Amino acid sequence: MSTVRVAFTQARWTGDKESMIALHERWTREAASQGAQVIAFQELFYGPYFGITQDPKYYEYVETVPGPTTERFAALAAELGIVVVLPIYEEDQPGVYYNTAVVVDADGTVLGKYRKHHIPHLPKFWEKFYFRPGNLGWPVFETAVGKIAVTICYDRHFPEGWRVAALNGAEIIFNPNATAPGVSNRLWEIEQPAAAAANGVFVVANNRVGREDNEYGDEAVTFYGSSYAVGPDGNIVGETGSSSDDQLLVRDLDLDQIREVRERWQFFRDRRPDAYGPIVEP
Numbered sequence: 587m588s589t590v591r592v593a594f595t596q597a598r599w600t601g602d603k604e605s606m607i608a609l610h611e612r613w614t615r616e617a618a619s620q621g622a623q624v625i626a627f628q629e630l631f632y633g634p635y636f637g638i639t640q641d642p643k644y645y646e647y648v649e650t651v652p653g654p655t656t657e658r659f660a661a662l663a664a665e666l667g668i669v670v671v672l673p674i675y676e677e678d679q680p681g682v683y684y685n686t687a688v689v690v691d692a693d694g695t696v697l698g699k700y701r702k703h704h705i706p707h708l709p710k711f712w713e714k715f716y717f718r719p720g721n722l723g724w725p726v727f728e729t730a731v732g733k734i735a736v737t738i739c740y741d742r743h744f745p746e747g748w749r750v751a752a753l754n755g756a757e758i759i760f761n762p763n764a765t766a767p768g769v770s771n772r773l774w775e776i777e778q779p780a781a782a783a784a785n786g787v788f789v790v791a792n793n794r795v796g797r798e799d800n801e802y803g804d805e806a807v808t809f810y811g812s813s814y815a816v817g818p819d820g821n822i823v824g825e826t827g828s829s830s831d832d833q834l835l836v837r838d839l840d841l842d843q844i845r846e847v848r849e850r851w852q853f854f855r856d857r858r859p860d861a862y863g864p865i866v867e868p
Contacts (some may be wrong), residue, residue, distance in 0.1 A: 590758070591720030592677060592733045593617035593625040593836045596827055598796030599634045603647070606632045607655065611662060611835045618666040620836050623692070623731045626671035628794050629739050629762040633675065634801040635794060637706075637764070638809040638859070640715040648677035651699055656688050664694025669729045671736060673762045675716070676701070685717045685738055692730035700725060702738040703747060710766070710807055713740075721801065724750040732757045732841060741765040742777050742791070745784070746865065752785035753854075757841055763793040767808040774812060786848040788839045790815045795832060815839065818847040 595613055600606055610627055617625045629635075633653060636644035649655055655674055663670045669692050676686035676699070685702035688791055701720030705713045724747055726735045741747050751759050759781075765774060774793070782789040795811030813827035815837045819822035824837045848854060 588840055590624065590834060590839045591620075591622045591756070592731075592790055592815060592839055593620070593622035593834060594760075594790050594792040594813055594815070595627050595631070595776045595834055596792050596795045596813045597628060597631070597832045598800055598809075599798045601800045601822070603632050606660070608784065611658075612672065614659070614662055614666065614668065616652040616680050616834060617836060618833055622668060622836055624669035624671070624729070624758075626760045626762060626790055627673055627791060628792050629673050629764045630675055630729045631673050631762070634798050635636050635764040635807075637713045637716065638710045638798075638802055638805060638807060640712045644716065645683070647675045648683050649674055650677050651686065651688055653677075656690070656696060658686065660690050660694040660696055663690045663692060665855060667692045668732075669734075671734070671760045671762070673738065676730060678718075679823070683717055684720060685713070686720075687736040687738060687760070689727045689736065691727075691757060697729065698722075698725055700736040700738070702741060704740045706740045710805075711740075717781065724754055726751060726754040726756045734758045736760050736762075739765065742781065743773070745781065748781040748787075748789075750867050752787050756787055757844055758790060758839065761789060761791040763791060764809060765793045766809055771810070774810075778814075779816045779820040779822070782816045782818055783847075784843055784853060786818040786851070788815065788817055788823075788841075788844070790837075792827075792835075795828070795830065818844050825827070 735751035792813035
């Protein structure tokens with residue numbers, strides 16, 4: 587299949603897990619009704635962005651894989667015939683937790699998962715309190731819509747992950763986020779288009795939206811949405827999402843562009859991995 591219709595979401599924290607899951611179930615049905623073949627949710631989609639604090643009460647959001655949310659969306663994927671990229675807070679074993687995205691195929695098969703590699707520990711992004719660094723590499727999943735990979739939020743600042751996923755055969759790389767205003771705004775505009783162009787892939791980058799003051803009061807940050815898809819030529823596909831509103835976005839991606847762009851630029855042919863040793867030195 588050449589053209590893939592993708593859906594991706596940006597949502598504010600409603601205040602409880604069940605209503606967030608129900609919202610995304612409705613959006614998945616709506617996306618399927620619009621012909622979407624794959625849908626991707628934002629980082630840690632069913633909870634608040636709890637990295638703003640260091641509080642063990644948020645450990646209650648962990649789930650196993652398979653587990654209740656994975657099974658719920660696997661059943662929905664099978665019913666609708668849609669691929670789902672499902673970011674959750676994963677429990678590997680008690681006290682060992684990961685920031686994870688599960689990939690569910692259109693027949694409901696859980697194909698596997700990606701665990702976020704790069705874990706920030708900055709004011710209001712205290713993620714090392716909650717997550718271990720990912721240890722599953724940069725897998726590429728053979729889905730009904732093609733070969734897809736995932737990076738999560740802070741991973742996008744590290745070009746090596748994009749490149750490994752592309753070298754592993756990814757055609758679309760999904761990048762769910764929880765990104766707040768400040769120094770990241772300009773990076774949000776340039777990093778994913780640069781990664782897409784440098785690697786000849788499509789990138790779908792979605793971000794949380796809204797102020798989570800219903801959870802954190804005056805300590806809350808305001809996520810700025812602005813979700814988008816970008817092609818292998820570095821150009822945005824369609825419009826960028828709202829900076830303030832909940833949205834389900836649907837875009838058509840022409841996978842034939844990958845071959846066209848790579849044959850034009852030949853970045854993979856002209857790579858010099860023999861010269862890149864310093865980037866993997868500690």
